[in-house]
Each structure stands twice: as structure tokens, then as C-alpha cells.
Amino acid sequence: MPGLLSAGELGRERLEALLAAAAGYRAGMGRRHPDAVVALAFYADSLRTRVGFDVAAARLGARTTTVHAERQGPAMWAPERLEDAVRSIGPWCDALCLRHPEASASRRAAAVSAAPVINCGNGDDEHPTQAVVDLFALQTLTGRLDGLRVAVVGDLHAMRSAHSLVLALAAFEDVFVRAIAPAGLELPAAYAGEVRLEATTELRVDDVDVIYVAGLPAETRTGVLSREQQARYRITPEVAHATVLCPLPRVDEIDPAVDALPQAAYFEQSALGLYARMAVLDAVLSG
Incomplete structure (x- = not known):
């Protein structure tokens, strides 16, 4: 290569x-x-x-x-x-x-x-090498890549790991991506590829196979996000019903209480x- x-x-x-x-x-x-x-x-x-x-x-x-x-x-x-x-x-x-x-x-x-x-x-x-890491984790943990439903959460305008992941997922069949970001921090169209994508500002993750937490820093291109604004997109045990991945590091995008759940797979993702x-x-x- x-x-x-x-x-x-x-x-x-x-x-x-x-x-x-x-x-x-x-x-x-x-x-x-x-x-x-x-x-x-x-x-x-x-x-x-x-x-x-x-x-x-x-x-x-x-x-x-x-x-x-x-x-x-x-x-x-x-x-x-x-x-x-x-x-x-x-x-x-x-x-x-x-x-x-x-x-x-x-x-x-x-x-x-x-x-x-x-x-x-x-x-x-x-971050294309992270995309290979992410796909290997997805394949290992879920057993497939075709037909996956993935929610990608965070500052999708600036988070390079999310950009490369969506581009890579577009190579597979019948993949659905829900791009979840605050207003003004949406995934740029250049990275959407040919994947089936739904953009929203709401944290809706109840119908997906995987929640990919891309990161949501306080300082963004739209200004400083308040703690309350960041909390709207925080993954807690109450919403973590699917496999949870994260390229790491996490700051407070994922509640540490999620670590104890079987669906918390970000450290296994890191090992893979x-x-x-x-x-x-x-x-x-x-x-």
C-alpha cells in the first residue's frame, strides 16, 4: 500500500x-x-x-x-x-x-x-488510521460492518476521527449513520461520502447498534459551550443501550459509570x- x-x-x-x-x-x-x-x-x-x-x-x-x-x-x-x-x-x-x-x-x-x-x-x-482501528473494533465486537446503524456524537465539524470513520463506513452496504452534533458543529458534507446519513441536534441513540463518541470540547468554532450544553450530549448509563466506542481520550463526554456496563467497549477498542x-x-x- x-x-x-x-x-x-x-x-x-x-x-x-x-x-x-x-x-x-x-x-x-x-x-x-x-x-x-x-x-x-x-x-x-x-x-x-x-x-x-x-x-x-x-x-x-x-x-x-x-x-x-x-x-x-x-x-x-x-x-x-x-x-x-x-x-x-x-x-x-x-x-x-x-x-x-x-x-x-x-x-x-x-x-x-x-x-x-x-x-x-x-x-x-x-485520522484514517483511527478509522481502520474503529472498523476493526466494529467488526470484532458486532460481527459485521454491512447493515450497521451507528450514532456518531460530538463536535462533528472539527473531530477528524469522525470524518474518517464516516468516509470508511461508506465503503460498506446498507450502513446508517446518525450524525448528532450541536447546531453549527455538524458534519461537513465533504466527509459524508455515500453513507446513508441523518443529521440531528438531539441525542437519539435508542435505535442504533453502536454509539461512537467523537468528543465535544468546551471551545468550538461557534464559541464556548456551557456545561449544560455539553451535558445534553453526554453518554450516561441511562442512554448507553448500544455498544459504546470512543477514540479516546474522553474528558467527560462519557460518564465514568458507563465503564461498568458490558456495552462499554472503548478500552477494548483501544487494545484492538x-x-x-x-x-x-x-x-x-x-x-
């Missing part, structure tokens, strides 16, 4: 191949790339994605090198350009995992990189993410 920039580029055949590979790694397959080097270029904070790809590379037998921040010294009036950094480290590595606060970053990097680029989150645009990331790395390192 020649890198991964957008979930919309994958298509059903490639997604199914990635999910099958993830299942293989979960069953014990490993160490396929003992001579590979993976660059982890994380220009924005990360926990699960950075550590997840670091561990995934190690499980595959590869080594990693990490870029922690933009290069800038006292004699530099501005940080080093992303393109210059990528041109420098690309020839040394077999894959480049990039997280960056700018939406254009992954495509700019891919245009000049000697190594394939894996988009690990670019601003408020996309290792195998999904191994599958993505394997596909890219294998060309």
Missing part, C-alpha cells in the same frame, strides 16, 4: 484486506519486517497513536525513530519547513507516520517524501488498535 492519506481512498477491498491482516496479528502473527525503520514524526501531541505505532512497529520486528517537534533554534526566525524535514528523513526510513496540526500537512509531506506517508491525524481534517496499526504498517512496508 503506497501510504495512507485519507480513509476515503481505501475502498472496501483494501479495508477488508487490512481487517483480515489485523485479525491475523491478533491471532499471533508477527515479525514480518525485521530490517525496517519507521519514522514517527509527531508535530502534535499524541498518546495512543504515537505509542500504538511504536509498539506496532516493534511487534513487526521494525525499529522506530521519533521526531518530537519542529526544528527551531535561536538563530532561526521560523521553524524548519515540514517539506525540508521530510526531504531529509524520508530517504533514511521505510515509512513515515505523520501527525501535524495543519490540515494540508500529510499531502504536502507525501508530495516530497521518499518514504510512504501514513497520516496519523492532520489538523481537524482526517494495536493489531489494526500493525496491519497498516505491514501493508505500507510491504509496498
Whole structure:
């Protein structure tokens, strides 16, 4: 696979191949790339994605090198350009995992990189590797992807994991997505793909298979949300009747009391993410 920039580029055949590979790694397959080097270029904070790809590379037998921040010294009036950094480290590595606060970053990097680029989150645009994690969790936990009914809740204008998930779900048949967001924070049409979608400002999750909590920060493009406004979209035991997923971290979007319910699956989703990331790395390192 020649890198991964957008979930919309994958298509059903490639997604199914990635999910099958993830299942293989979960069953014990490993160490396929003992001579590979993976660059982890994380220009924005990360926990699960950075550590997840670091561990995934190690499980595959590869080594990693990490870029922690933009290069800038006292004699530099501005940080080093992303393109210059990528041109420098690309020839040394077999894959480049990039997280960056700018939406254009992954495509700019891919245009000049000697190594394939894996988009690990670019601003408020996309997070395609998280979409692979999410699909693997959905398939593992529900037994299917076709015919799923999914409620996606949060700031859907800015949450990149929601954007990539909806784009990926569009590759499957008869999928229904209810996009639940406060007014002004709706899912942009560019990410809807061909999925059957219903948009609403009401927290209606009683008729879905999965509740995907994308996150709802206090500060949004429409202003600061009050605690009362945020509480309208909080997942509590009273409404958590379906499988509950979340890309994490959660702040207070999910009541901690939900953790004790059998339908709380976000930490299992996180654990399954290792195998999904191994599958993505394997596909890219294998060309």
C-alpha cells in the first residue's frame, strides 16, 4: 500500500484486506519486517497513536525513530519547513507516520517524501488510521460492518476521527449513520461520502447498534459551550443501550459509570488498535 492519506481512498477491498491482516496479528502473527525503520514524526501531541505505532512497529520486528517537534533554534526566525524535514528523513526510513496540526500537512509531506506517508491525524481534517482501528473494533465486537446503524456524537465539524470513520463506513452496504452534533458543529458534507446519513441536534441513540463518541470540547468554532450544553450530549448509563466506542481520550463526554456496563467497549477498542496499526504498517512496508 503506497501510504495512507485519507480513509476515503481505501475502498472496501483494501479495508477488508487490512481487517483480515489485523485479525491475523491478533491471532499471533508477527515479525514480518525485521530490517525496517519507521519514522514517527509527531508535530502534535499524541498518546495512543504515537505509542500504538511504536509498539506496532516493534511487534513487526521494525525499529522506530521519533521526531518530537519542529526544528527551531535561536538563530532561526521560523521553524524548519515540514517539506525540508521530510526531504531529509524520508530517504533514511521505510515509512513515515505523520501527525501535524495543519490540515494540508500529510499531502504536502507525501508530495516530497521518499518514504510512504501514513497520516496519523492532520489538523481537524482526517485520522484514517483511527478509522481502520474503529472498523476493526466494529467488526470484532458486532460481527459485521454491512447493515450497521451507528450514532456518531460530538463536535462533528472539527473531530477528524469522525470524518474518517464516516468516509470508511461508506465503503460498506446498507450502513446508517446518525450524525448528532450541536447546531453549527455538524458534519461537513465533504466527509459524508455515500453513507446513508441523518443529521440531528438531539441525542437519539435508542435505535442504533453502536454509539461512537467523537468528543465535544468546551471551545468550538461557534464559541464556548456551557456545561449544560455539553451535558445534553453526554453518554450516561441511562442512554448507553448500544455498544459504546470512543477514540479516546474522553474528558467527560462519557460518564465514568458507563465503564461498568458490558456495552462499554472503548478500552477494548483501544487494545484492538494495536493489531489494526500493525496491519497498516505491514501493508505500507510491504509496498
